[in-house]
Amino acid sequence: MNPSVRDECVLEVVAQIPAGNLLSYGDVASLVADCGVACTARQVARCLSHFGSRVPWWRVVQSSGTIAEQVLVPARGHLAAEGIVTDGRRVDLDERRWFPDPEEVRAVLVRSGVL
DNA sequence: TGACTGACGCCGG
DNA sequence: CCCGGCGCCAGTC
Numbered sequence A: 001m002n003p004s005v006r007d008e009c010v011l012e013v014v015a016q017i018p019a020g021n022l023l024s025y026g027d028v029a030s031l032v033a034d035c036g037v038a039c040t041a042r043q044v045a046r047c048l049s050h051f052g053s054r055v056p057w058w059r060v061v062q063s064s065g066t067i068a069e070q071v072l073v074p075a076r077g078h079l080a081a082e083g084i085v086t087d088g089r090r091v092d093l094d095e096r097r098w099f100p101d102p103e104e105v106r107a108v109l110v111r112s113g114v115l
Numbered sequence B: 001t002g003a004c005t006g007a008c009g010c011c012g013g
Numbered sequence C: 001c002c003c004g005g006c007g008c009c010a011g012t013c
Helices: A005-016 A025-033 A041-054 A069-081 A102-111
Strands: none
Touching (some): A005 A025, A005 A041
């Protein structure tokens, strides 16, 4: 199965998250939606489960800061390498949240040809 | 069709 | 903070 336009947008946004910073699935969905492509947190999760290997997927966590059980172990390793501490199953999202310029996000999607 | 299933999120208790 | 319940939506059976 090839990624849909929405999936491409999700992957591009996740690829833009700077090392050491985080976004929740819902945040990614909002950024994509603001670019005119319908998207929900659930769809972001499904996209990453299929194509996440090509982007820094560990920088996306649940809105509560909890890391999905399914990828908890590998995620901890990557996060630690970026200086992000975990208490075992969650991170401090408020402290590490990324606040991108919506215009810039959109610009990247256009440059990459997705839009 | 319809039921079931997620790397989710918000609200109440 | 944990848990249950409900909404969400594309994919699978």
